[in-house]
Amino acid sequence: MQLLLEDLGHHVVNLGPCIAQDEIVESCCKYQPDLLVVSSVNGHGFHDAEHLVRALRARWELAGLPAVVGGKLGVRGAEGQDGNRRRLLTAGFDAVFHDEQGLAPFEAFVTALAADRTPPVPTGSREGAAQ
Numbered sequence: 001m002q003l004l005l006e007d008l009g010h011h012v013v014n015l016g017p018c019i020a021q022d023e024i025v026e027s028c029c030k031y032q033p034d035l036l037v038v039s040s041v042n043g044h045g046f047h048d049a050e051h052l053v054r055a056l057r058a059r060w061e062l063a064g065l066p067a068v069v070g071g072k073l074g075v076r077g078a079e080g081q082d083g084n085r086r087r088l089l090t091a092g093f094d095a096v097f098h099d100e101q102g103l104a105p106f107e108a109f110v111t112a113l114a115a116d117r118t119p120p121v122p123t124g125s126r127e128g129a130a131q
Contacts, residue, residue: 001039004103008110010034021052028062035113040071046084049073050091057092066113070097070106 002012013031015024028036036056038049049069056062073096074084085096097106 001037004107005037005110008107008114010110010114021048021055024052025055025059025062028056028065029059033065034117035110036065036067038067038069040069040073043072043074045069045071045073046088049093050088053088053092066094067092068095068097068106068109069093070099072099 002014005012013027013033015027024036024038038045038052040046040049053067053069056065056067069088073088085098088096095106095109097109
């Protein structure tokens with residue numbers, strides 16, 4: 001995920017695997033990222049992610065931080081994915097990506113988020129003026 005995000009032009013602070021929920025929340029407060037990406041490979045991501053995003057949203061300074069989760073979120077494969085997805089979105093994630101989807105939906109989300117955050121060119125500037 002880090003390499004993909006860097007290839008898309010983003011700076012990444014990788015906290016590593018199996019990081020405690022409190023450390024993730026405090027790191028978000030410290031670094032003020034543009035996006036929190038939680039990736040799960042062990043099939044237990046659903047439960048951990050639900051608790052994490054609730055803790056994240058409980059902090060006023062992180063209320064507007066876009067947060068996504070993806071990967072292997074459950075141990076039952078495709079079974080139950082819709083219910084898990086709805087619960088994670090309701091808990092506070094902005095998007096949920098399952099490993100079966102591949103990376104294209106995630107890349108599209110990150111690209112759209114970056115486009116939304118690009119400041120507009122001020123009216124009357126040389127860059128915006130027709131030549």
